[in-house]
Amino acid sequence: MGAVTSLALGPTAGTRLGRINPVAQLGAIGVVTLVLLTSLDVVTPAVVVAAELCLLPAAGLSSPWDLWRRTWPLLLGASSVGLVNVLLSADAGVITGVGLGLRVVGLALPGVLLVATTDPVRLADALTLHWRMSTRFAFGALAALRLVPLLIGEFESVRLARRARGVEAGRNPVARARLLGGIVFALLVSAVRRGSRLATAMDARGFDSGIPRSNARGSRLHRRDAAFVAGTVAVCVAAVTSSVLTGAWHPVFVG
Amino acid sequence: MAEQAVRPSSVDAVEPGRPGVRWRTVDIVVAAVLGVAFGVVFWAWNLVFGVLAAPLDFFPPLSAILNGVYLMPGVVAALLVRKPGAAVFASTLAAAVSLLLGSPYGLVIVVYGMVQGLGGELGFLLTRYRHFGWATAVLAGVTAGLSTSILDLSLYYPVSQEYPFWAFTLPYTVFTVISSVLLAGVLGLLLVRALARTGALSSFAAGRTRV
Amino acid sequence: MTGVDLVVEPGERVLLTGASGAGKSTLLAALAGILDAEGAEVAGELTVDGGDPRAARGRLGLLAQDPDSQLVMTRAGDDVAFGLENAGLPAADIWPRVDEALAAVGFPHGRDRPTQALSGGEKQRLVLAGVLARRPGLLLLDEPTAQLDPPGAALVRAAVARVTADRSATTIVVDHDAGPWLPLVDRVVEVVPGGLVEHGPDWHPAARTAGLRLPPAVDGPVLLTAEAAGFTYRGSATPALPATTAVLRSGRTLAVTGPNGAGKSTLALLLAGLRAPTTGRIAAARDLAAGVRREHREPHRWRAGELVSRIGTVFQHPEQQFLTGRLRDELALGPLRSGEHATAARATAEELLERLGLTAFADANPYTLSGGQQRRLSVATALATAPQVLVLDEPTFGQDAATWRELVTLLAEQRSRGCAIAVVTHDADLVEVLADDRLPLAMTTGERASQRVPASEERNEPGAEPWAL
Numbered sequence: 001m002g003a004v005t006s007l008a009l010g011p012t013a014g015t016r017l018g019r020i021n022p023v024a025q026l027g028a029i030g031v032v033t034l035v036l037l038t039s040l041d042v043v044t045p046a047v048v049v050a051a052e053l054c055l056l057p058a059a060g061l062s063s064p065w066d067l068w069r070r071t072w073p074l075l076l077g078a079s080s081v082g083l084v085n086v087l088l089s090a091d092a093g094v095i096t097g098v099g100l101g102l103r104v105v106g107l108a109l110p111g112v113l114l115v116a117t118t119d120p121v122r123l124a125d126a127l128t129l130h131w132r133m134s135t136r137f138a139f140g141a142l143a144a145l146r147l148v149p150l151l152i153g154e155f156e157s158v159r160l161a162r163r164a165r166g167v168e169a170g171r172n173p174v175a176r177a178r179l180l181g182g183i184v185f186a187l188l189v190s191a192v193r194r195g196s197r198l199a200t201a202m203d204a205r206g207f208d209s210g211i212p213r214s215n216a217r218g219s220r221l222h223r224r225d226a227a228f229v230a231g232t233v234a235v236c237v238a239a240v241t242s243s244v245l246t247g248a249w250h251p252v253f254v255g
Numbered sequence: 256m257a258e259q260a261v262r263p264s265s266v267d268a269v270e271p272g273r274p275g276v277r278w279r280t281v282d283i284v285v286a287a288v289l290g291v292a293f294g295v296v297f298w299a300w301n302l303v304f305g306v307l308a309a310p311l312d313f314f315p316p317l318s319a320i321l322n323g324v325y326l327m328p329g330v331v332a333a334l335l336v337r338k339p340g341a342a343v344f345a346s347t348l349a350a351a352v353s354l355l356l357g358s359p360y361g362l363v364i365v366v367y368g369m370v371q372g373l374g375g376e377l378g379f380l381l382t383r384y385r386h387f388g389w390a391t392a393v394l395a396g397v398t399a400g401l402s403t404s405i406l407d408l409s410l411y412y413p414v415s416q417e418y419p420f421w422a423f424t425l426p427y428t429v430f431t432v433i434s435s436v437l438l439a440g441v442l443g444l445l446l447v448r449a450l451a452r453t454g455a456l457s458s459f460a461a462g463r464t465r466v
Numbered sequence: 467m468t469g470v471d472l473v474v475e476p477g478e479r480v481l482l483t484g485a486s487g488a489g490k491s492t493l494l495a496a497l498a499g500i501l502d503a504e505g506a507e508v509a510g511e512l513t514v515d516g517g518d519p520r521a522a523r524g525r526l527g528l529l530a531q532d533p534d535s536q537l538v539m540t541r542a543g544d545d546v547a548f549g550l551e552n553a554g555l556p557a558a559d560i561w562p563r564v565d566e567a568l569a570a571v572g573f574p575h576g577r578d579r580p581t582q583a584l585s586g587g588e589k590q591r592l593v594l595a596g597v598l599a600r601r602p603g604l605l606l607l608d609e610p611t612a613q614l615d616p617p618g619a620a621l622v623r624a625a626v627a628r629v630t631a632d633r634s635a636t637t638i639v640v641d642h643d644a645g646p647w648l649p650l651v652d653r654v655v656e657v658v659p660g661g662l663v664e665h666g667p668d669w670h671p672a673a674r675t676a677g678l679r680l681p682p683a684v685d686g687p688v689l690l691t692a693e694a695a696g697f698t699y700r701g702s703a704t705p706a707l708p709a710t711t712a713v714l715r716s717g718r719t720l721a722v723t724g725p726n727g728a729g730k731s732t733l734a735l736l737l738a739g740l741r742a743p744t745t746g747r748i749a750a751a752r753d754l755a756a757g758v759r760r761e762h763r764e765p766h767r768w769r770a771g772e773l774v775s776r777i778g779t780v781f782q783h784p785e786q787q788f789l790t791g792r793l794r795d796e797l798a799l800g801p802l803r804s805g806e807h808a809t810a811a812r813a814t815a816e817e818l819l820e821r822l823g824l825t826a827f828a829d830a831n832p833y834t835l836s837g838g839q840q841r842r843l844s845v846a847t848a849l850a851t852a853p854q855v856l857v858l859d860e861p862t863f864g865q866d867a868a869t870w871r872e873l874v875t876l877l878a879e880q881r882s883r884g885c886a887i888a889v890v891t892h893d894a895d896l897v898e899v900l901a902d903d904r905l906p907l908a909m910t911t912g913e914r915a916s917q918r919v920p921a922s923e924e925r926n927e928p929g930a931e932p933w934a935l
Contacts, residue, residue: 026362029354033361065701073302074357080305081359107361111354121540140283141348143538144291149582150534154786160740161787165847166774166803182789185449188292189833190785192455195288197535199281199458204528205549205596208280216547216560452791453833 015060018117022126024225025118028232029110035236036106041248042099047239048106052113059116070112078104120145125219135213143198150194151187158183278338281458286332290345293328294352300324301359316423319404319430323438325367326399329375330439333395334387334447335461342379342395346372367406374402375439387461389444396440400432407431472655472662476603477633483644483671484657486838486866490640493657494608497526497638527602527635529610531864533589542568542584542592543577549600567599568592571625585726587618591625598629605630607639611646612864615726615892619646626650642866644671674867675895680878683902686716689754689886690737690765690777690855694746697732707732709746712905714855714886716753719877721897722890724907730890731782731859733907737888738779738857739765750776754854775804778848780858784840788832793824793843796832800851818846838869845876856880858889862896874899 017025032052036045061067082101086094114123124142127133162168162179169175202208243249300321308318332345350358350368358364378395379387404427412418412427447461456462472493474480482490530536539545546564555563564577571591575584584592590610597605607626611619627650630637639647644654654665696709707729714720714737722730735741736748748764755761758772765777778800781787790796797815802808819825822842827835832843841861848856856877862870877900881887891897897904 030362033363037361037363071357073298074359077302077305077359080302084305084309104359108357108359110361112357115355119540121544136278136280136283137287137344139538140280141287141290143284144287144348145352146538146540147288148291148295157781157783158786160735161779161781162789163740163770163773164738164779164781165787165789166770166800166851167789168770170769185446186786186788188446189450189453189455191288191292192285192450194532194535195284196281196455196458197530197532198538199279199284201528201530201536201593202284202538202548203280204526205600206552207548209552211552211554214551214554214556214560216551216557216564217544218557449791452831454831455833 015117016058017055017113018059019224020117020228021130021219021221021225022114022118022123023130023219024221024228025110025114027229029114031229031232031236032110033107035240036103038251039103039240039243039249040096040099040252041243041250042095042102043243043246043248044239045099045102045106047242048235049102049109051235051239052106052109055113059113061113061116070116071109074105074108074112077108078102122217122219125215125217129215129219130221136207139207139213140199140202143202144195147191147194147198151191154187154190155183158186276339278340282336282338282341283344285459286336286338286341286345287348289332289335290328290348291352293331293345293349294356296327297325297349297353297364298356298358301353314426316427316430319407319427320434322400322403322407322431323396323434323436326371326375326396326403326435326439327443329372330378330392330395330399331443331446333375333379334392334444335450335456335459337384337387337460339380339384340376342375342399343369343372346375363410367403370406371399371403374399377402389441392440392444393436394440396436396438396443397432399439400435401428403435404428404431474636474638476636478653479630479633479637479651480639481644481647481651481654482638482640482657483642483654485868486642486836490642490657494606494638494640497604497606525603527597527600527605529590529594529597529605529607531609531612533586533593533613536593536596537581537589540581541577542573542575542579542581545581545592546577546596546599549596553600563599564595567595570598570629571595572621572628585618586614587621590614590618590622594622594625594629602635605635605637607637607641609641609864610639611641612643616894617725623647623650672867673895674870675899678871678874678899680875680899681882683719683881684717684884686718686884686886687751687753688713688715689751690714691749691751692733692737692743692746693749695733695736695743695748696745697729697736697741698744705729705744707736710905710907711746712737712888713903714888715903716854716884716886717881718902719881719887719889719900720903720905721901722888722905722907723892723897725909728907728909730907733905734779734857734859734888734890736766737777737855739768739773739777740779742766771803771805774800774853775851776853777855777857778851778853780844780848780856780861782859782863784844785833787844787847791831792829793819793832793835794828796843796847797850800847804851806851814850818850822846838865841865841869842872842876845873849876849880854885856885856887858887858891860891860893861889862891862893870895 032048036048039045056062056067061070078101081104082097086097120142124138128135128138162183167179167182169179240249304321307321311317311320328349329342329346333342335341347365347368350364354362354364360367375395375398377398378391381394381398382391408414408418408424408427412423414420414424418424447456450456451462454462482493484490537545538548543561543564546567547560550560550563568577571594573591573595574588581589581592594610610626611622614622623646626637626639630650637651639651641647648654648670654669656663656665691714692710692712694709694711695707696705697707698705710729710733712720712722712733722733724730732741736743739748742764748766750761750765752761754776758768758776760767765773768776788796789799794812794815797818798808798811801811801814806814816825816828819828824839824843824846827839832840835843845858845861848858858877861873861877865873874896877887877889881900887900889896889900
């Protein structure tokens with residue numbers, strides 16, 4: 001449950017990357033996504049991933065355990081993509097496999113960085129203030145997100161409760177899938193009930209009053225936010241340039 | 256835990272059997288709960304997708320049979336909340352959550368979430384948000400499946416020598432739609448009805464209609 | 467509910483009490499003006515400030531049971547600010563009011579405190595601060611301490627007492643447990659079938675233990691022992707349960723008590739064979755393990771089907787244990803899993819339904835039962851396989867007097883048929899009437915050993931057991 005635990009979203013400790021406004025981080029993610037999705041070589045993702053790795057300390061992810069906890073599913077996914085392509089595609093070589101694996105890491109890591117550095121409340125603030133997202137939907141989604149850590153805690157109790165009732169899967173994969181399905185359904189029931197109660201509590205505090213909502217924290221854009229996006233663009237340009245110079249450049253034009 | 260005695264509000268006047276168009280807070284929060292839950296499912300599905308797709312490689316379009324999972328949040332949310340926009344909201348949020356957890360598709364996944372939600376929404380629009388039974392669920396499954404096929408085929412597999420229409424485009428679309436109908440439409444409606452039987456949907460029309 | 471007349475004057479503090487299901491919460495919900503129009507039929511007149519309660523919604527404040535379904539934001543200060551933002555207050559006016567509200571409820575941390583890191587009592591006071599910051603004219607409290615341990619509940623009541631002392635807001639408290647609120651209110655109104663009963667200032671609710679006659683304990687052999695068993699989560703430096711020794715004997719009840727965080731629930735999971743101790747061991751006596759495929763193994767390595775017929779477990783939240791869509795199937799599940807024949811399992815289920823007075827609900831979905839019914843059902847599912855050991859985590863939490871007495875009687879009956887019971891609880895009354903042995907756990911870090919404190923009837927016998935350290 002490592003990555004899901006990392007979504008056990010709460011306030012994040014003050015990190016240098018956390019001082020970048022969430023919408024600037026989202027903008028940067030957009031740039032990276034665009035560049036990586038359109039290139040199918042090994043050099044471009046390698047440069048991008050290297051740059052992203054340089055950001056890890058700024059995101060407070062310097063301890064190996066912390067890093068592993070947040071990235072293992074990502075690394076697993078990347079290596080499986082790489083391996084599957086190497087093993088199964090007739091024309092794909094090892095280099096292509098590595099390139100595809102790196103591309104997956106390069107695309108997914110920014111999300112991990114955003115979660116590690118950004119309190120979801122600040123994200124909602126930024127989205128509603130800068131991108132004019134509906135406050136009711138943004139804060140409604142925020143309330144739902146807050147239930148995730150509660151459900152993670154409940155997962156273990158529900159699993160143990162099933163064993164106490166005489167239900168366990170053993171090694172049978174079908175029984176395992178059924179057991180997991182049952183647990184997930186129990187959690188969904190709990191989440192929907194909690195969500196309904198939460199909605200009541202929010203209404204009782206005037207969430208549905210129709211008065212335009214103010215924001216106590218605000219969300220300011222600084223020069224460093226522009227610099228961050230510009231830096232991201234620069235890294236991407238450098239990545240593509242080095243790819244072209246080494247002759248690896250293999251663009252896929254989408255659309 | 257005692258029953259939830261205090262229920263969420265509904266400010267708008269409501270005709271019986273036809274929920275109002277305005278979103279109550281409980282609609283927003285529960286649709287968001289579904290979005291977040293399916294975001295976690297997306298994340299897990301992304302992990303196993305490569306492994307599950309590998310044995311289907313003998314006929315590449317067959318991997319489309321795995322696409323249905325991505326179409327579930329939109330259809331399920333619309334069947335449950337029954338408000339215009341529920342499918343788009345839940346589907347987009349699910350995609351955004353999977354992005355935050357680390358998605359191998361990057362920000363594009365959010366565009367996918369939105370388009371897939373719009374696809375599901377179309378099925379409910381065609382029945383004018385009046386019917387939420389099997390026919391509508393299957394129809395929404397079809398429209399959702401078509402939406403993601405169109406996006407996939409134009410972004411990644413444009414009709415070409417590599418991806419010929421008859422040998423790739425058509426079977427890919429058919430498999431996606433079948434998967435979508437089974438998982439999003441049929442399984443989705445079964446899920447909503449199972450939730451209704453637990454009494455968890457007492458604030459929703461979906462939880463009060465006898466089935 | 468029908469035919470209710472109640473007038474509450476401005477500034478009054480009123481307690482609405484009565485058994486669960488009598489309609490207290492329905493009345494409160496109607497007052498709160500947030501009763502779902504799609505789901506209720508309303509007859510008669512209900513006014514707040516002389517008008518429709520819906521119109522007065524902005525002046526109402528509501529504090530409900532479960533703190534986790536009332537907090538929206540991730541930091542304490544932001545959560546209090548949430549209600550003020552909804553009122554459209556400018557940011558500059560918000561923070562002074564946030565600080566004022568936090569101080570009023572005696573919130574012990576700063577604004578930046580993550581809400582996840584708070585205890586239940588702290589969360590509930592934070593929610594109260596969020597309600598108060600909006601300066602409500604009418605404060606509605608719906609069993610606000612039902613899910614808290616006694617110290618947490620006391621702190622919440624103290625906060626309520628402090629903020630209602632100046633009578634600036636009318637206060638209505640709803641709670642089936644009237645006793646603790648009596649010093650805080652001006653009037654007590656009891657909801658009974660058919661209407662309301664007003665009580666005088668000297669009124670006290672009947673003690674739930676009054677007139678309770680329980681079958682006695684019987685002294686039997688030792689069935690299950692925790693031998694210096696402890697548990698530490700992976701990656702954690704401090705143990706969730708330091709090494710602890712406990713003995714479960716046939717026909718006796720062991721009460722495990724102590725503050726939150728002392729490891730009570732963890733000990734219950736170890737005794738129940740659901741988790742493996744990381745130090746020490748859980749030893750099952752031959753009487754208990756007989757018939758297990760590898761009977762020398764510790765219970766956590768038994769197969770679930772073997773476990774369920776020997777050790778029954780009741781979790782704190784009943785709904786986490788439900789697996790099927792019908793009560794009947796729910797009760798038959800354990801016997802089926804332990805290898806009983808389908809006909810016998812069905813017969814057991816019918817018999818238990820009858821005994822619990824739930825026959826009318828045999829085909830209902832367990833999730834749709836009331837809180838008290840769910841609790842009785844979860845105990846019954848554990849009893850269905852007639853286990854020799856019963857492990858219960860807070861079985862009486864939030865139950866009204868009637869359910870409480872039913873549960874206690876049910877457990878005492880199991881005890882006198884020779885069942886060994888371990889019960890984790892904060893409930894002093896439960897310990898008083900049912901405990902034969904006690905294991906108070908304290909917040910300690912070093913190794914500790916349990917002490918057998920003989921219960922009332924044998925308090926004069928010297929504890930001669932070698933494990934009574």
